[in-house]
Amino acid sequence: MQIFTWLADYVAYNLLHLEKGHHLTSAIHFFIEDTSKIFFLLLVIIFIITYIRSYLTPEKVRSLLVKKGKNVYFAHLLADLVGIITPFCSCSAVPLFIGFVEAGVPLGVTFTYLIAAPTVNEVALVLLYGLFGWQIAAIYILSGEVIAFFGGIIIGAMKLEKYVEDYVYENVSTEIDLDVEDAKITFTDRVRESFEYTMNLIKKIGIWVIIGIGMASGMHGWAPTGFLAQIAGPGNPFAVLVAVLIGIPLYSNAAGMIPVVSELIRLGVPVGTALAFMMSVTAVSLPETILLRQVIKPQLIAIFLGIVTLSIIFTGYLFNFLLP
Amino acid sequence: MIIKILGTGCTNCKKLYENTKKAIEMGQVAASIYKVEDVKEIMKYKVMSTPVLVIDEKIIFKGKVPSPEDILKAIFNEMLNKNKG
Numbered sequence: 001m002q003i004f005t006w007l008a009d010y011v012a013y014n015l016l017h018l019e020k021g022h023h024l025t026s027a028i029h030f031f032i033e034d035t036s037k038i039f040f041l042l043l044v045i046i047f048i049i050t051y052i053r054s055y056l057t058p059e060k061v062r063s064l065l066v067k068k069g070k071n072v073y074f075a076h077l078l079a080d081l082v083g084i085i086t087p088f089c090s091c092s093a094v095p096l097f098i099g100f101v102e103a104g105v106p107l108g109v110t111f112t113y114l115i116a117a118p119t120v121n122e123v124a125l126v127l128l129y130g131l132f133g134w135q136i137a138a139i140y141i142l143s144g145e146v147i148a149f150f151g152g153i154i155i156g157a158m159k160l161e162k163y164v165e166d167y168v169y170e171n172v173s174t175e176i177d178l179d180v181e182d183a184k185i186t187f188t189d190r191v192r193e194s195f196e197y198t199m200n201l202i203k204k205i206g207i208w209v210i211i212g213i214g215m216a217s218g219m220h221g222w223a224p225t226g227f228l229a230q231i232a233g234p235g236n237p238f239a240v241l242v243a244v245l246i247g248i249p250l251y252s253n254a255a256g257m258i259p260v261v262s263e264l265i266r267l268g269v270p271v272g273t274a275l276a277f278m279m280s281v282t283a284v285s286l287p288e289t290i291l292l293r294q295v296i297k298p299q300l301i302a303i304f305l306g307i308v309t310l311s312i313i314f315t316g317y318l319f320n321f322l323l324p
Numbered sequence: 325m326i327i328k329i330l331g332t333g334c335t336n337c338k339k340l341y342e343n344t345k346k347a348i349e350m351g352q353v354a355a356s357i358y359k360v361e362d363v364k365e366i367m368k369y370k371v372m373s374t375p376v377l378v379i380d381e382k383i384i385f386k387g388k389v390p391s392p393e394d395i396l397k398a399i400f401n402e403m404l405n406k407n408k409g
Binding site: 057058059062092094095096098099100167193197287291294295 | 332334363364366367370371372373374387388
């Protein structure tokens with residue numbers, strides 16, 4: 001990643017002739033280094049993930065879960081792992097939910113998948129890796145996976161099938177074709193489609209990444225390290241709680257939030273509080289939740305939101321405790 | 325030719341509807357487009373990802389938003405298939 005520092009050095013000192021050590025120089029240097037690095041990583045990593053996922057259609061995931069999911073813990077684990085790389089668009093939440101349930105995938109396992117898929121998403125992964133390094137990215141994935149695993153198991157154990165809208169179970173059939181074959185597309189088409197998807201995604205989130213890094217750069221140039229330690233530091237027991245409550249409504253801007261969060265950590269916000277904030281941004285999506293109302297009753301939505309929110313808060317405190 | 329866009333009303337579904345309209349204008353195709361937003365209706369097509377583009381009850385694209393050009397190509401393909409049959 002050294003190359004992006006060199007690039008920023010070159011642009012800031014040789015092209016723009018900025019004075020070293022100045023606040024503005026430091027902010028501009030930071031902005032160039034981070035945007036170039038993040039866009040490069042987005043391009044490479046999202047392309048690779050999209051290519052891999054072109055083999056993992058929802059139909060295939062479903063047949064995998066039905067066929068290999070005899071042991072319920074194994075089924076949760078499988079749903080959890082598949083959730084890391086599968087696409088997740090809130091648009092598909094409803095058909096996916098019905099498709100799983102009517103093929104006989106248990107409700108708890110379905111929820112493990114519904115929690116894991118958006119929480120651990122590739123954009124968050126790229127930004128965390130680029131801005132914090134692989135350790136934090138790994139901690140983030142692991143926490144998301146653990147929350148989805150146990151969240152799904154709890155929902156499964158509570159026997160909440162009665163809170164699924166009746167018509168979903170009316171469709172349950174044994175005739176669903178579970179022998180899914182790979183779509184017949186050529187290697188070049190697969191690569192082309194993955195590349196197009198990647199470019200479209202970058203176009204969509206790019207502006208948020210730039211705004212996010214821009215805000216972080218501003219803070220980088222001026223606010224001193226430790227600035228926020230007083231307000232949101234380990235001394236404030238409510239910091240995690242407040243961070244999660246702020247994070248939940250911010251769903252669509254995960255790409256812009258993470259650069260700011262990385263700056264917040266430098267300014268003294270503990271890692272656990274920051275992780276909890278980011279997770280609440282990605283995991284609990286209000287649009288998805290509203291759409292899910294078409295298939296599940298409000299009680300189950302409340303339980304689902306409650307479990308996810310509490311787990312995220314718990315994770316936040318846990319990491320603040322473990323990594324002070 | 326009857327084209328249906330299946331989707332629960334998210335942004336991608338609207339985008340697919342717009343792109344399909346553009347495709348039809350570009351190719352001067354005689355087709356009518358319908359939006360299908362009712363979940364029970366959508367589930368009859370046994371799909372697990374939306375939006376879905378259906379031409380004369382055949383699923384052409386699912387879970388993605390193809391460009392107007394790609395949609396037009398698919399429309400022409402369907403026309404050719406029908407003439408052969």
